[in-house]
Amino acid sequence: MTRLFELLPGALSWGTLLGLLFLSWKLPVAVAVFIVLYDLHWFLKTVYLFFHLRFSFARTREFLKIDWLAKLMVLPYRDREPRRWDEVFHLVVLPMCREPYEVARGTFKSLANQHYPLDKLLVVLATEERGGEVDAAVAARIKEEFGQVFGGLLTTVHPDGISGELKGKGANETWAVKRALEELIDRRAIPHTHVLVSVFDIDTRPGRDYFGVLTYHFLSELHGDHASYQPIxxxxxxxxxxxxxxxxxxFVATFWQFMQQSRHEQLVTFSGHSIPLEPLVEVGFWNTDIVSEDSRIFFQCLTHYGGDWRTVPLFYPIYMDAVSGSTTAEALKNLYKQQRRWAWGIENIPFVFSQFVRDKTLPLRRKFFWAFLLTEGFHSWATSSFIIFLFGWLPNFLGGDAFRHSVLSTNLPGVTGFLINLSVVGIVTFAFVSIFLTPPLPTGEPLKFRHYVYYLLQWFLIPITFIFWSAVPALEAQTRMMLGGRFKLGFWVTPKAKDAVS
Structure with missing residues (x-):
């Protein structure tokens, strides 16, 4: 059954693309009508998503102005544990492997500057044995500089070559949390119900009030212990x-997360996120043999608790590195690999679907909801850019003389072009929003007029970007899942290069 579910995403995507190619030859009229309706669907969807983006963006700007520590201090006591905000501890796990010291130090400085009692932060720098002297040297310098800053600072070394494990973040994070349980939590008799676990990549710098926002939402939610917490x-x-x-x-990845924040019923944990310790222990921590541990933990909890699990949007930012490289060619290659790794989230489909088949307690409505959401999402990722930007011409190329001389053929490029141009209006809107998210120059100077022009015009490269650095890697990931065996992806660590090129 699992193998069948592994074949499903790729079979649907390749079936769609090859089917449209074949039908453009055999049934060009049907394909032409389909493409027009498909383009219209995506235009309307772009408008719909823009309103979600606008709402989340406004909410985030509002949240950035709030003194969350002050809100916590006047929060009423709860009738269950933890009763007060100052009883909550935060276990912060930072996995790394051969990362530069400057990157790790930047993250620790952001933690040290949190507008929150630092004695409530228990920080774990989770290194890898295969990181060798590089990881050991970074850990030693971090320990020396920040050892007395937090309520606890632990450095762990995840052994290499443990049977059944994949070389990736999930295995390292699980090892690190188990060590932290022994040395930072159980040794101090801290109740597990009082601990929130936040997992961040080593380049992640949470906003100054992140732990205040997180604590407030955890204590305010009706069932805060049965939820993950997702920043932007x-x-x-x-x-x-x-x-x-x-x-x-x-920026597209950020915008998608903005949109998902206001569609919280669809929100799944991604990259940096937080989760209560008690359910994390109950589900067996993160899977140690997969790539997409960040999203898998959501589905582990969803299926373990019979559907009684959700992701709470925090409408608050964490700041991370974009993909880089020492040369332009290397940076673009790294970008492709990163997108392929993100698209490898399709490994959740066989896991989730197999669990749904076996689990009779999970409501059928919830099963259909997540099955459709996962299938449609990965299918669109791999196919929509091809259909929108390339396949509109297929009926004219393959449909034969009878179709080429028809009224529909004459008007097809104009109609699809018009719909795509309408979508450009949405792209321009996204471009303006991106300006508000762009920080000052590395020198500290504000953006100049030429920067605004350049950063706005870059959005007209979206068709090329979506095809070659989104759809193609997604399709490759699904193809690899279909082939299985040695074609399956392992975990690829995104390089953190401070000498990146522009």
Whole structure:
């Protein structure tokens, strides 16, 4: 059964693309009508998503102005544990492997500058044995500089070559949390119900009030112990020093997370996120043999608790690096690999679908909801850019003389072009929003007029970006899942280069 579910995403995507190719030859009229309706569907969807983006963006700007620590201090006591905000501890896990010291130090400085009692932060720098002397040296310097700053600072070394494990973040995070349980939590008799676990990539710098926002939502939610908590990732730490295509993908990923925040019923954990310790222990921590541990933990909890699990949007940013490289060619290659790794989230489909088949307690409505959402999402990722930007011409090329001389053939390019141009209006709107998210130049100077013009015009490269650095890697990931065996992807660590090119 699992193998069948592994074949499903790729079979649907390839079936759609090859089917449209074949039908453009055999049934060009039907394909032409389909493409017009498909383009119209995406135009309307773009408008719909823009309103979600606008709402989330406004909410985030509002949240950035709030003194969350002050709100916590006047929060009424709860009738269950933890009763008060100052009883909550935060276990912060930072996995790394051969990362530069400057990157790790930047993250620790952001933690040290939190507008929150630092004695409530228990920080774990989770290194890898295969990181060798590089990881050991970074850990030693971090321990020396920040050892007395937080309520606890632990450095762990995840052993290499443990049977059944994949070399990736999930295995390292699980190892690190188990060590932290022994040395930072159980040794101090801290109740598990009082601990929130936040997992961040080593380049992630949470906003100054992140732990205040997180604590407030955890205590205010009706069933806060049965929820994950998702901030908004802004890939802007090095946004001025990456190639144009990497910059576009970074903003698109951020915009998608903005949109999902206001569609919280669809929100799944992504990259940096937080989760209560008690359910994390109950579900067996993160899977140690997969790539997409960040999203998988949501589905582990969803299926373990019979559907009684959700992701709470925080409408608050964490700041991360966009994909970079020491040369433009290397940066674009890294961007492709990153998108392919993100698209490897399709490995959740066989897991989730197999669980749904076996689990008779999960409501059928919830099963259909998530089955459709996962299938449609990955299918659109791999196919929509091809259909919108390339396949509109197929009926005219393959449909034969009878179709080419028809009224529909004559008007097809104009109609599809008109719909795509309407979508450009939405793209321009996104471009203006991206300006508000763009930080000052690395020198500290504000953006100049030429920067605004450049950063607005770059959005007209969206068709190329979506095809080659989104759809193609997604289709490759699904193809690899179909082939299985040695074609399956392992975990690829995104390089963190401070000498990135622009």
């Amino acid at each position: 990732p802004l890939f802007t730490n090095n946004i001025h020093n990456v190639p144009i295509f990497a910059r576009l993908i970074a």
